[in-house]
Amino acid sequence: MASSVPHEGEGEGAIVAEINITPLTDVFLVLLIIFMVTSSVIASTGKNVNLPEAVESSQTPKQAVNVTLDEKGEVQVNGRDIPYDDLKAHLKAALDAAEQKTVILRGDRMVVLERAVYVLDLAQQVGAEGFALATKKPGRK
Secondary structure: OEEOOOOOOOOOOOOEEOOOOHHHHHHHHHHHHHHHHHHHHHHOOOOOOOOOEOOOOOOOOOOOEEEEEOOOOOEEEOOEEEOHHHHHHHHHHHHHHOOOOEEEEEEOOOOOHHHHHHHHHHHHHOOOOEEEEOOEOOOOO
């Protein structure tokens, strides 16, 4: 903000320039709030399934295709609900876009084995090279 009011020790007509950081601070606070809200939404995507327990586990690649089967028979590929009849096309598209051709099956413990085998068979037909089954450690909820 420029001012032509003379201050002590300055000659007449001197310009005093000050930077007003209030709008900048407001913008940063709004951006912070937006990032906080979107990160909580991103973290809570996907179906909540009751995974089976396993004592032994290993890390799976993060670039893999995630397929979720819940106890109601609904299917998700990478967090997106899809019709069960269109599973093959969605798996092919997801595997084509993925860096690693691995499918991680997140199946509820009440899912019938036949449905899990069907999903893994479809994934293999469309180009999956590896499979992983998501589990949780005993005692976790």
